[in-house]
Amino acid sequence: MEYEGKKGVRFAVWAPNAQAVAVAGDFNGWDGSKHQMKRLKDSSIWVLFIPDLAPGELYKYEITGPSSNTFFKADPYAFYSEVRPKTASVIYDPGTYQWQDRKWMSHKAKSDPYHEPMLIYEMHFGSWKKKANGDFYTYREMADELVPYIAGHGYTHIELMPMMEHPFDRSWGYQITGFYAPTSRYGKPEDFMYFIDKCHQNGLGVILDWVPVHFCKDAHGLGRFDGTPLFEPADPDMAERPIWGTYNFDFQKPEIFSFLISNAIFWIDVYHIDGFRVDAVSSLIYLNHDRGDEKKLTNQYGGDVNLEAVEFIKKLNEAVFKMFPHALMIAEEATSWPLVTAPVYAGGLGFNYKWNMGWVHDVLTYMQTPEEKRPDAHDLLTFSMYYAFSENYVLPFSHDELVYGKKSLLNKMPGDFPQKFANLRLLYAYFMTHPGKKLLFMGSEFGQFDEWKDLTQLDWMLLDFETHRTFFQFTKALNAFYQNTRSLWRLDHDPEGFEWIDPNNRRQSIIIFMRRGKRKGDYCIVLCNFSKIKYDKFRIGVPSFGKYIEIFNTDDERFGGSGLLNKEAIQVDKEPFHNQPYSMEISIPPLSALIFKKQSKKRQRGGKK
Structure with a gap:
């Protein structure tokens, strides 16, 4: 100045x-x-x-x-820091970068995320890909390498695990010292702006993981900042987060509200971030969630709720949406706390999305069940529809499910090698057709076989093998199909967008449902066969008379399947079935998902597609 x-x-x-x-x-x-x-x-x-x-x-x-x-x-408000292990703050002016994303920002101002496709690629910046000598790619190098890869594969957003300055690589960014500084590991602040700019120019939104629940105890950081507990509570039991070895923020101080709410607004304003996945919301709102010890903390009324933290969350969301109405505020919240995605004025926490971690737990438990035992676990597939529209959900196959000891998605699947891939294609198709927005962790798009290893890059050599290359092409085709099929996302958060045809066929491990769009007649029928049995002349109910065509089949040979397709248009019979007025007979491959759409009258008369 x-x-x-x-x-x-x-x-x-x-x-x-x-x-x-x-x-x-x-x-x-x-x-x-x-x-x-x-x-x-x-x-x-x-x-x-x-x-x-x-x-x-x-x-x-x-x-x-x-x-x-x-x-x-170090300065809590520093815009830039020395590269670890050095810890000094660096004077930096963040307002000099010349942005080239006006088209994106204009589009975002007119967008409606609730009724648009949202397919998020979650990643850890430092381990997506590394140089031959083990060095990190810089922000600018990743802009040239990563952005075309993700945009070309059909994703709408990228979600970055925390990019704020942090001292320890293996904290993955979740234990922060510089809340206002992008980590210097990968370059300067203007280089990070360049990366975000390139994402926007390629039609990708950018979501940051944001960590308001705690901070690390490193000597140069926020802990005991002025020689006393300042950013953390004075009560040592309230200050400590034993399971992580960190300090909690003290939400009884208005200065903490200011520090963190200003921080969220800073990233959206100065760095053009499109939104946040707010980490560990359950640990914010409950005093004893993830404490990791036997002590039980209570609020002034003897309860388990952190009343001041709940008030912080509400003020945070009110402030963000007042200034940036089109921001994404996504809660990682794992409990049954109600109205997480309802507005504050309606009694909610004020987020606009919540991770559906219950669905992820249930469906992965089901998929890891051997096929012959799946009839006994059938309810795990269907239970989510009892609450699917109670919040605005994102379905997250995130890093939390794929870290050390948890196996990759591919390796969670039962059976031999071809069956693992068939199961995973089936899982992805169910994932894409279930109500809710989507998130997939890096490497899952080509069938990473090992769980995520943060010290090394993804196993890119797998793309030298035909099976993984074919699976990569499958996920690319499925992503494109999802984006181009309006009924799969137009009414994601509306019960009108979903209808069961048959949820109860546990004996054959088959479920059938409809996804509907907003326009009359805009719907598709989804059948998922979770058994290893092939079915010929399998009858399913349909809502209208005419002909149906198969528009997607995970058993397609080009995806690595056996090629059992319903290639011809299927004439509907005037025979009620599955509580539908009509029905038709189809062939069903084992471990597969099939999607049908009613053929238009113009197409039936021989017109062009």
């Missing part, structure tokens, strides 16, 4: 219990006595303007605590 006719840098920091605060850096030999800050009158804020400083200078705050001990802290 410019102050009294001089250009320089203004520093400000919250340290209510400090005896003294100074700015130390390369420019003063790390001697804070040369740049002592002044405490604003009747305030907890210390400020100082230093003339002639420019971007690139290193600095920290030299703080003298209430016990007269002096220590250095």
Whole structure:
């Protein structure tokens, strides 16, 4: 900024219990006595303007605590940091980048995510792909390498595991020291802006994992910032998050509300982020969720709810949507807390999406069940429809399901090698046709066989094998089919968008349902056969008379299947079945999903498709 006719840098920091605060850096030999800050009158804020400083200078705050001990802290609001293991903050101006995403921003302002396709590619930036010597790809290199790959495979959004500055690689970014700084591991802030810009120019939205529940205890970070518990509660039991070895934020302080809500708005405003997946919401709203010890904390009424954190969540969502009505605020919330995606004024938490972790648990438990035992687990397939429209859901096959010891999606499937792939094609088709938006973790698109290993890149060599190349082409075709089939997403959050034809055929492990769009006659019929048995002349109920055509079949030879298709248009019989007025006979391959659509009258008369 410019102050009294001089250009320089203004520093400000919250340290209510400090005896003294100074700015130390390369420019003063790390001697804070040369740049002592002044405490604003009747305030907890210390400020100082230093003339002639420019971007690139290193600095920290030299703080003298209430016990007269002096220590250095990184700036909680730093825009940039040294590359780990170094810990100094770096002066940086984030407002100089020239954005080229006006078309995307204009499109987003007119978009309606609830009635549009949403297919999210979740990834860990540092382990998607690495250089031959083990180095990370930079933000700019990933913009050229990753963005065309994801856009070309049919995804609508990319979700990045936390990109804020963090000291330890293997925390995957979930234990943060620099909430306002993109990690310097992969380049400078303008390089991260370039990456986001390239995503937008290629039609990809960008979602960041965001972690307001806790922070790490590293000496240069937020912990005991002014020599006392400041960002964390004074009560050590309330401050500690034993399972992670971190500190919780103290939501009884309005300054914490300001720090975190400002942070969310900062990323959307300055970095053009399209939204957040808010991490560990259950750990925010419940005092004892994921504590990892035997202590039981209670609120002032003796309950388990963190009342102040709930109030924070509501104020966060109100503030974000007031400024950015088209933002995505996605809750990772694993309990039965009601109205997570209802507006605050209607008694909700105010998110617009929630991960459906119950569905993921049930369906993966079912899919790992050997085929001959699936009739006894049939309810795991159908139970989700009792609550599918109670929230706006995202169905997440996320990194949480694929980390060490949990196996990849492919390796969770039972059977021999061909059966594993058949089961996985079937699972993906059910995933794509079930109500809710979609999220898939990196590597799952080509059938990664091992679980995710954060120290190495994905197993790209698998694409040298025909089976994995074929599966890669299957997921690309399925993604395109999903985007082009309006009935699969137009009424994702409306009960009118789904109808069971037969949910009860546990004996044969078959379910049949309809997905409907908004327009009359816009629907498709989905049949999933979770058994290893082939069926000929299998009768299913249909809602209208005419001819139906098969528009997708996971058993297609081009996807690695046996090629048992319903190639010809199928004439409907005037025979009621499955509580439908008409029915038709089809062939069903084992371990397959089939999707049918009524043939248009023009097509039946010989017109062009």
